[in-house]
Amino acid sequence: MEMENKFLIEAFQTPSSIAPQLSTYFEDLPADKYVDSDHRYRSYARFQAENSDVVRLPHSSFFQSSEFNRVVGDVERDFAEMDHDMVSTPYFQHLLKSFMQKTGTDKDNSVVDVHQIRVTCDSDATSAPAPEGIHQDGYRFVGIFCVQRKNIAGGFTQIFASPVEQHPHLNTVLEENQFVILNDSRFFHHISETLSSEAGEKGVRDVFVFTA
Numbered sequence: 001m002e003m004e005n006k007f008l009i010e011a012f013q014t015p016s017s018i019a020p021q022l023s024t025y026f027e028d029l030p031a032d033k034y035v036d037s038d039h040r041y042r043s044y045a046r047f048q049a050e051n052s053d054v055v056r057l058p059h060s061s062f063f064q065s066s067e068f069n070r071v072v073g074d075v076e077r078d079f080a081e082m083d084h085d086m087v088s089t090p091y092f093q094h095l096l097k098s099f100m101q102k103t104g105t106d107k108d109n110s111v112v113d114v115h116q117i118r119v120t121c122d123s124d125a126t127s128a129p130a131p132e133g134i135h136q137d138g139y140r141f142v143g144i145f146c147v148q149r150k151n152i153a154g155g156f157t158q159i160f161a162s163p164v165e166q167h168p169h170l171n172t173v174l175e176e177n178q179f180v181i182l183n184d185s186r187f188f189h190h191i192s193e194t195l196s197s198e199a200g201e202k203g204v205r206d207v208f209v210f211t212a
């Protein structure tokens with residue numbers, strides 16, 4: 001009898017050089033024009049394993065059904081193309097390959113989507129990194145890697161068994177260079193609101209989100 005394990009959640013720490021090497025690429029991110037906020041910036045890229053290599057797929061628009069995204073579902077979103085120089089760095093490649101190895105998507109022909117996202121906040125107004133609330137993304141796997149948290153209070157990474165659960169299975173601050181990957185068909189996730197922890201200073205939270 002073949003006994004196969006099923007992936008649930010894995011969290012790990014990457015080499016500490018990765019986040020500082022990639023954080024500069026968040027400075028010029030264009031605004032996310034699909035949300036009514038001047039606090040969200042993002043870019044997008046798609047990848048696929050090909051033989052023993054990972055290739056970048058042509059840029060395309062992004063679509064999520066309203067079944068999974070109550071805020072901007074059923075809207076075709078044309079995000080900015082992810083910076084090619086950043087993608088070719090060994091730091092980004094390490095993150096991409098880590099996600100693909102952990103999820104087995106280096107072995108099949110799954111498309112891996114990557115979103116580069118900055119959310120900013122002020123000390124007198126909260127920002128919602130996940131405006132859709134407790135949700136699934138509609139994939140098999142979702143990974144979140146933290147590049148930077150600066151002047152941030154809140155922004156907890158929370159994992160739930162159901163969309164109406166009160167107490168998360170996991171409620172943690174994803175620190176710089178930490179990567180968490182979860183089974184998106186099994187769990188729901190949410191990022192709690194953020195507030196700048198320094199009066200008069202902007203708070204910044206920079207992440208990559210991987211889905212497959």
Ligand SMILES: [Fe+2]
Pocket residue numbers: 130135136137189
């Ligand atoms: Fe999500």
